[in-house]
Amino acid sequence: MKKTFKGGIHPPDNKDLSKDCPITGLVKLPGQISVLMSQHIGAICKPVVKKRQEVEKGELIGDSEAFVSAKVHSPVSGTIKDINLRSHPVLGRVQAVVIEPSEAEPACPPEQNSFADFSEDDYTPEQINEKIAEAGIVGMGGAGFPTGVKVGPNPKMPKETMIVNACECEPYITCDYRVMLEWTDQFLAGIKLLRKASGCRKCYIGIENNKPEAIKLLRERTENEENIELSVLETKYPQGGERQLVNSVLGKVIPTGKIPPMVGVMVCNVSTAAAVAEAVIDSAPLTHRAVTVTGKGVQKPANLYVPTGTPTEHLIEQCGGLKEEAVKVVLGGPMTGFSVGELQTPTTKTTGCVLCLTKEEVGEAKYLFRQTPCIRCGRCLSVCPEKLNPTKIAHAVKADRLDLAEKHNISACMECGSCSYICPANIEVTGYIKTGKIRIARANKDMPA
Amino acid sequence: MSENLRVSPAPHISRKHSTKTIMLDVLIGLVPASAAAVYHFRQHAVILILTCILASVAVEYICCKLMKRENSLGDLSAVVTGLILALSLPPKLPVVYAVIGCIFAVGVCKMAFGGLGCNIFNPAMGARAFLTVSFGMAMASWHLPAQMNPDMPGLGPDTQVNAKNSSQEQKDQDVKLDAVTQATPLSWVKKAVKTRNAEKASEIIKSNWPNSQLKYALTGNIGGSLGETNALALLAGGIYLLIRRTISWHIPAAVLGSAFVFAEIGYLFDKTAFANPLVHMVSGGMLICAFFIATDPVSSPITRAGTVVFGCGVGLIIVLIRLFGAYPEGVMFAILIMNAFTPLIDRMLPAKPIGGIPDGK
Ligand code: SF4
Ligand code: SF4
Numbered sequence: 001m002k003k004t005f006k007g008g009i010h011p012p013d014n015k016d017l018s019k020d021c022p023i024t025g026l027v028k029l030p031g032q033i034s035v036l037m038s039q040h041i042g043a044i045c046k047p048v049v050k051k052r053q054e055v056e057k058g059e060l061i062g063d064s065e066a067f068v069s070a071k072v073h074s075p076v077s078g079t080i081k082d083i084n085l086r087s088h089p090v091l092g093r094v095q096a097v098v099i100e101p102s103e104a105e106p107a108c109p110p111e112q113n114s115f116a117d118f119s120e121d122d123y124t125p126e127q128i129n130e131k132i133a134e135a136g137i138v139g140m141g142g143a144g145f146p147t148g149v150k151v152g153p154n155p156k157m158p159k160e161t162m163i164v165n166a167c168e169c170e171p172y173i174t175c176d177y178r179v180m181l182e183w184t185d186q187f188l189a190g191i192k193l194l195r196k197a198s199g200c201r202k203c204y205i206g207i208e209n210n211k212p213e214a215i216k217l218l219r220e221r222t223e224n225e226e227n228i229e230l231s232v233l234e235t236k237y238p239q240g241g242e243r244q245l246v247n248s249v250l251g252k253v254i255p256t257g258k259i260p261p262m263v264g265v266m267v268c269n270v271s272t273a274a275a276v277a278e279a280v281i282d283s284a285p286l287t288h289r290a291v292t293v294t295g296k297g298v299q300k301p302a303n304l305y306v307p308t309g310t311p312t313e314h315l316i317e318q319c320g321g322l323k324e325e326a327v328k329v330v331l332g333g334p335m336t337g338f339s340v341g342e343l344q345t346p347t348t349k350t351t352g353c354v355l356c357l358t359k360e361e362v363g364e365a366k367y368l369f370r371q372t373p374c375i376r377c378g379r380c381l382s383v384c385p386e387k388l389n390p391t392k393i394a395h396a397v398k399a400d401r402l403d404l405a406e407k408h409n410i411s412a413c414m415e416c417g418s419c420s421y422i423c424p425a426n427i428e429v430t431g432y433i434k435t436g437k438i439r440i441a442r443a444n445k446d447m448p449a
Numbered sequence: 450m451s452e453n454l455r456v457s458p459a460p461h462i463s464r465k466h467s468t469k470t471i472m473l474d475v476l477i478g479l480v481p482a483s484a485a486a487v488y489h490f491r492q493h494a495v496i497l498i499l500t501c502i503l504a505s506v507a508v509e510y511i512c513c514k515l516m517k518r519e520n521s522l523g524d525l526s527a528v529v530t531g532l533i534l535a536l537s538l539p540p541k542l543p544v545v546y547a548v549i550g551c552i553f554a555v556g557v558c559k560m561a562f563g564g565l566g567c568n569i570f571n572p573a574m575g576a577r578a579f580l581t582v583s584f585g586m587a588m589a590s591w592h593l594p595a596q597m598n599p600d601m602p603g604l605g606p607d608t609q610v611n612a613k614n615s616s617q618e619q620k621d622q623d624v625k626l627d628a629v630t631q632a633t634p635l636s637w638v639k640k641a642v643k644t645r646n647a648e649k650a651s652e653i654i655k656s657n658w659p660n661s662q663l664k665y666a667l668t669g670n671i672g673g674s675l676g677e678t679n680a681l682a683l684l685a686g687g688i689y690l691l692i693r694r695t696i697s698w699h700i701p702a703a704v705l706g707s708a709f710v711f712a713e714i715g716y717l718f719d720k721t722a723f724a725n726p727l728v729h730m731v732s733g734g735m736l737i738c739a740f741f742i743a744t745d746p747v748s749s750p751i752t753r754a755g756t757v758v759f760g761c762g763v764g765l766i767i768v769l770i771r772l773f774g775a776y777p778e779g780v781m782f783a784i785l786i787m788n789a790f791t792p793l794i795d796r797m798l799p800a801k802p803i804g805g806i807p808d809g810k
Binding site for chain 1 (some may be wrong): 453454455456457458459460461462463464465466467468470471521524564565566567697746747749750751752753756799800801802803804805806807
């Protein structure tokens, strides 16, 4: 029996574009690197450097007193040119530290031999935790929850099981896949460290069955590991959604609106695990990550090792530039990523993909924003992995009935986009739901405490 | 280059299908049945089908103009309504009536409610009901297929007797009606039930509907509405829709399953008065209903559980009307009655979040 969850969609995965491209360093550094002070869910950091100051690679440049936050470090040595607002893929405009690199050579992917003969017994959970927090690691799958907070002890919700999200269920993206193939030692070291730090007994690697090479390799490498088990899952979107992943791997259903720790599970991403290994073993902060630059709208798709804060445009240029037909550039995957109008927008720690889409890939109707009336076909309901009624919620938001939207569990929507993808009327169901959530949040803030 | 970039909320890709492709699939699915209709009823079928499609499209166009709306013909739903209405009409229905039906279907049942997606009732069935009520006689005169087999029900001795009766009492419309309706298998069944005389009934059924003649219903060599007679053509179209996933299997399975079960109950209860359930499956509007009419997304419930309840309701009402009602055929009323229940079903069976209803709701 195939392990999977109910609902979901099967978009063409288009991973062939980049799946055989090894992770390579940049050819040259961009003229300016804009490190955004908000790289994660939680409090926005305050710059701890001043204009015109020299910084070293790996030096702390942003920090926050808040509990749910992650430190920000400089990915290059250079001079602080500016501290100003820069466009953020999600939040509009956010304060950023703009650095002009003084080094000539961009960084290469980490050397792997330092991770080969590693033993987790050399570290105590406290040491690991501290190093993770120091390195400013956040979940690199998309949402970006600070890993230090996630792994740290929480007496109310003790963690028992860890699941590594190796699904990479979004179409096009292959950076996690390349990390597993190329940085296997580092990845496995990271898993062991995370398991130790969180006190989990068992660890599962949840991987979709469309990555046979990675499955084979990991199977060989984890054969003798007692506590690490591969869990091969059906290829389906959003298999890598936390709640779906827990459901597929363990068969557990997380109550609506709750998160995996509620059932004693910690979920973490492939690149995050790799970053943890680097942070603990090499004491290196999180300043670079593997990014897939792909889509039929870019000349030469690639997997690149990118310093955080690199302008999108620079990455596209390195891949030969946009093709004539490109109509959309997305930071993140096609299902949950954010389209940018300004190619200066810098990447963040959570940007795993720069996706350049052509009109054909987007679809004519979607390109023209052409929506037709809902025909009540129920397709959005049957694909919703949370089993909500997306069209009803969208209608409620459209009619400005936020109370109704809440009654239909708008907050339980994980914004996976499956409903919009499947809708024959091309209604931006997820878009309406997102708008509704923002409006509800605003309304609640206005209320007297 | 970057000025041309589009910004919009995720997701950024979509499945390459639309309301139009769904409707197109339904039309393709109806091709075998339409072709069979033309084969069986020749020019009558051609005229009715073309009239209904053209009239429906025209009515929708005019409504859009009058309501100052964007022209919605592109979604092809008017064509589907026209074709389904045509296939549910008796072959020799005067063209004027057909046009009136189209005006009612598109103008009243669909556009007056707000257009596609807002209508409560299935437009084609609403119009058919309207025609049945308004022009009862014309709507119940059945014309035999061109290649009618001489030993088929309808040309058997019983019919001739009835025909003679009717010519004797030409002014008595009821009797005349009775005589003409003999040509459809379901009217045999109805007649048998009506006699309340077990022996006579079993005789009628046996003489007119021996099981071996199921094959005539399968191949459409039988009286009936344009698109209802050829069961194989309808099945082929239905299977096409299922394979294309244009419809899910829930509604057809529920309609056919429940109709079979209830017909079987009747059959077991009284074999002499009720027809073999298989007869019910392949005759009348059962198959076109299960695959093409009940599956209309707009007027059926939205949740899976809801569609199953809806389908079972349709199946049950069809059989009840066929066995006990005043009409030989129940599809149209079954659909309309269940359409009326759709909002209630949607409310009773809402989507249930996978992790249960959160606290405080
Ligand atoms: S309603 Fe939310 S969770 Fe459900 S399919 Fe749509 S985006 Fe995904
Ligand atoms: S998929 Fe689109 S058309 Fe179908 S019910 Fe949902 S919102 Fe309506």
